[in-house]
Amino acid sequence: MADRPSPATTKPPTVTGTPAAPASFESLLEPLLDSAFGTALRFTRNRADAEDLVQEAALLAYRGFGSFEPGSSFRAWFFRILTNAYFTKYRKRKREGIQVELDDAPDIHLYLRTAELGLHDRAEDPASLLMSKVATEHVEAAIAALPDEYRVAATLYFMQDFSYQEIADVVGVPVGTIRSRIHRGRRLLQKALWTIAEERGIVSALGARGDEGD
Amino acid sequence: MHPPDRFTCEEVFSRLDDYLDRELSVAEMQLVREHLETCAACAGEYRFEAGVLDGLREKLRRIAVPGDLMARIAERIAAESK
Numbered sequence: 342m343a344d345r346p347s348p349a350t351t352k353p354p355t356v357t358g359t360p361a362a363p364a365s366f367e368s369l370l371e372p373l374l375d376s377a378f379g380t381a382l383r384f385t386r387n388r389a390d391a392e393d394l395v396q397e398a399a400l401l402a403y404r405g406f407g408s409f410e411p412g413s414s415f416r417a418w419f420f421r422i423l424t425n426a427y428f429t430k431y432r433k434r435k436r437e438g439i440q441v442e443l444d445d446a447p448d449i450h451l452y453l454r455t456a457e458l459g460l461h462d463r464a465e466d467p468a469s470l471l472m473s474k475v476a477t478e479h480v481e482a483a484i485a486a487l488p489d490e491y492r493v494a495a496t497l498y499f500m501q502d503f504s505y506q507e508i509a510d511v512v513g514v515p516v517g518t519i520r521s522r523i524h525r526g527r528r529l530l531q532k533a534l535w536t537i538a539e540e541r542g543i544v545s546a547l548g549a550r551g552d553e554g555d
Numbered sequence: 556m557h558p559p560d561r562f563t564c565e566e567v568f569s570r571l572d573d574y575l576d577r578e579l580s581v582a583e584m585q586l587v588r589e590h591l592e593t594c595a596a597c598a599g600e601y602r603f604e605a606g607v608l609d610g611l612r613e614k615l616r617r618i619a620v621p622g623d624l625m626a627r628i629a630e631r632i633a634a635e636s637k
Binding site for chain 2: 367375395455461499504
């Protein structure tokens with residue numbers, strides 16, 4: 342296993358100077374940066390804060406690299422640090438844009454609403470047709486509307502390929518809690534997305550016949 | 556008590572989220588799969604939910620990452636080590 346700095350006794354090595362220790366930390370971190378930034382962006386909802394959060398998490402991880410257990414998942418360890426850093430610094434922020442209410446998370450909301458429009462009778466693949474009309478910015482707005490604990494669980498679910506247990510380990514709550522947040526978060530996300538689709542005229546466009554040629 | 560040898564629509568519906576995420580036991584995954592092979596209504600719901608999840612995942616992962624992010628992190632680590 343690569344050399345690792347010990348916070349108590351080892352001066353952190355330079356990054357661009359002599360070889361050895363710094364390369365080992367960076368070689369583990371660098372492949373994660375794209376998904377780390379994406380996750381941080383969904384957490385914080387703006388690019389400047391996301392970049393700050395990733396940098397802060399990287400520094401914290403570097404300082405604590407001595408406590409990382411060789412052979413365990415660096416990815417899970419780093420995302421735990423990133424998530425904790427987010428909780429510490431940003432979680433008290435208020436939600437933005439539309440709001441979805443926790444006591445109203447219907448099952449298969451999009452399935453039922455698109456069925457009401459007759460989409461299932463007219464389109465071979467109604468889910469693909471719906472999603473082809475929804476822009477990335479609409480999905481971003483929908484996930485931003487979720488309450489914080491649901492947005493964090495949904496973000497780790499959608500942005501990473503973690504299992505429920507891995508997400509529970511990252512967030513530091515029981516796996517049953519994460520299962521519930523992911524299931525309910527998905528329902529809330531579907532409801533928020535439909536609200537946005539109605540506001541942006543996507544629903545009325547989908548309701549018009551002749552649009553099923555996906 | 557014997558394990559069930561097949562699931563009803565209600566039993567499948569209550570497990571659909573976990574099935575989508577492959578979070579059921581091997582035996583339950585198999586029971587859900589067998590039901591979906593024979594029930595067009597449940598199979599339609601499953602295909603729709605899976606399609607929406609794939610679409611959401613694909614759009615949420617479409618992000619332009621700052622090209623110099625690793626360099627900035629390296630600079631901060633280097634600055635700290637001085």
